[in-house]
Amino acid sequence: MKRLLIDTWRWLDDRFGISALIGPSLKHLVPQDARWWYVFGSATMLAFIVQVATGVALAFSYASSSSQAYETLQFITNEAPFGSFLRGMHYFGASAMVLMVGAHMAQTFLFGSYKFPREMNWTTGVLLLGFTLVMGFTGQLLRWDQTAAWSVVVAAEQAGRVPLIGNFLAQFILGGTTIGGATLSRFFAIHVFIMPALMFVFIGIHLMLVLRHGIAEPPTAGKEVDPKTYRHEYEELMQKTGHPFWPDGAWRDFVFGTGLIIVIALLAYFVGPPVLDKPPDPSILHADPRPDWYLLWYFALLALIPRELEGYVMILGPVLIGILLLAAPILNNRGERAPSRRPWSIAVVLLSVIMIGSLWIVGANSPWSPNFDPPPLTEKVIGASSGPVFEGARVFQAKGCLNCHLISGDGGRRGPDLTYIGDTLSQGDIIIRIVNGGVNMPAYGNSIKPDELEQLTAFLQSRKRPMPAGLETTHR
Ligand code: HEC
Incomplete structure (x- = not known):
């Protein structure tokens, strides 16, 4: 058996010239x-x-x-x-x-x-x-x-x-x-x-x-x-x-x-x-x-x-x-x-x-890079379990806004934190921003439906700083 293998190898090596071909490179x-x-x-x-x-x-x-x-x-x-x-x-x-x-x-x-x-x-x-x-x-x-x-x-x-x-x-x-x-x-x-x-x-x-x-x-x-x-x-x-x-x-x-x-x-x-x-x-x-x-x-x-x-x-x-x-x-x-x-x-x-x-x-x-896997916003954060604000929060997530923006600590950091955006931007400002985008923010004008835009705006407008506790009691 061993003889046969050796003979076969010799025959192949002779006809193909295998060791002549790779021998020198192995022996260098x-x-x-x-x-x-x-x-x-x-x-x-x-x-x-x-x-x-x-x-x-x-x-x-x-x-x-x-x-x-x-x-x-x-x-x-x-x-x-x-x-x-x-x-x-x-x-x-x-x-x-x-x-x-x-x-x-x-x-x-x-x-x-x-x-x-x-x-x-x-x-x-x-x-x-x-x-x-x-x-x-x-x-x-x-x-x-x-x-x-x-x-x-x-x-x-x-x-x-x-x-x-x-x-x-x-x-x-x-x-x-x-x-x-x-x-x-x-x-x-x-x-x-x-x-x-x-x-x-x-x-x-x-x-x-x-x-x-x-x-x-x-x-x-x-x-x-x-x-x-x-x-x-x-x-x-x-x-x-x-x-x-x-x-x-x-x-x-x-x-x-x-x-x-x-x-x-x-x-x-x-x-x-x-x-x-x-x-x-x-x-x-x-x-x-x-x-x-x-x-x-x-x-x-x-x-x-x-x-x-x-x-x-x-x-x-x-x-x-x-x-x-x-x-x-x-x-x-x-x-x-x-x-x-x-x-x-x-x-x-x-x-x-x-x-x-x-x-x-x-x-x-990278804080400047979007977060591709943010946990979904909870109802507690959203502050509603149905209605336009709730729907808006879902659009916010589905359209990838959450990938770049923080809401109460959840989301990405590529864009500004929007936790209290309702305090600073008016309804019109928010719509303009969403439709036109900005530096490093895509424009959504062509890819968002009117009712989605409305819900999204409602959600963002509801993002307000809570009334300070003291102020609330004096009002009562
Ligand atoms: C790729 C990341 C990215 C995505 C996705 C994104 N944004 Fe933005 N967003 C930004 C950046 C960056 C800015 C700041 C732009 C500037 O200053 O020109 C910004 C600014 C904003 C502002 C203005 C904030 C302020 O303080 O003036 C709002 C409102 C906003 N985005 C809402 C949204 C909404 C709603 C969506 C989803 C439809 C969204 N963004 C999706 C990156 C993003």
Whole structure:
């Protein structure tokens, strides 16, 4: 039996040339002291493979049409065997991939691995980071629920404010002038065809470069990179102390990668995929929803800066960061690699982490962002259990007003607290405000019926400060 297996393998290997093909890459020499620092690249690729596998599996049941996408996802989540688990894997796989790309970049940056002769390893890596983020953004819309649809509307609105090319950008994102089936088809094509194809090509190039130049040896302070001598020195070092990648170098990648997949699977099983919101419905206004966590910090940044600058920062920010990242090896491809001799590199990494982290915290607790899940107003708060005031309170909730406005402590904080609005605004003011909206408040003129408007106004007018107890008794 064993004989037969070995003979079969030999025959296949002879006819296909398998070991001749992958043998050299498995046996290529890696630095002896390449320790745990070096696992993030292979972990990123593993996360990518998880995404491809789970993504293909999801595509078996997902329909990318605006009338069916939401239903098919509900089917996947609630009925298909392992469907919810699969969505969870795809979601947490994406998160893992973003985290691993980040860690891999930080490590190669800190170790100066982007210097000669590995400049193009870095450049292709930066492009892969960009592709990964585009995957995250497009993938979110494929959920095709309220939050997904509105985040894209908001992105398009923001893109529309970019000077000169704004309109073009907004139309490009939406695939037209409004969000709809065309948007979904476009995002689907980008998410499952264009980006994955680009990623396969660039991951291929990236790996080819890793094999061509070898894995950068851990830096030693005082040992400078000089393009004239570096290749020769590296060659010598490998001959003296290098180990073949397989099996000596690979076991750490294997252990870390297995751990990563187990964590993704546990999260997918116990936490599960993001809950599907309601299907998108243009008459329920959910302005300004939040994107998935890896883009939340950017969203927070855009919300915090003054509105006049938003259009510039939105486009110029990423372009500038991209140019800086791409330029790093061009500006500086020789000299010291050790982080101890390049303290600014530690500062750059720390500052990026702190900045993204604090923006992320702001984004996560953002008082300026609507609250999408406010508890319903109680009868005690409303002060009535039937009649126009009561009906008005229900409209207040159904139209999403409560998502942005506080009433007696319940609701969102995006707009002003309306607990005592009846004291300050007249009936006419309230109606004008609802019909016309305001800065960061949508106009409801077209989406509210006259009787709803009347009830809503009655409810808001009833929001008055209670008479102080003393005053009441003197009146009696
Ligand atoms: C996306 C968040 C958002 C939603 C949804 C929203 N609002 Fe507002 N609202 C705001 C903001 C922000 C302001 C302040 C606007 C300004 O100053 O121009 C505001 C202002 C107001 C005001 C004026 C408050 C004052 O003190 O002058 C009223 C009244 C009001 N909203 C009522 C409503 C009602 C009723 C609804 C539902 C039909 C609603 N809002 C939905 C964000 C929102």
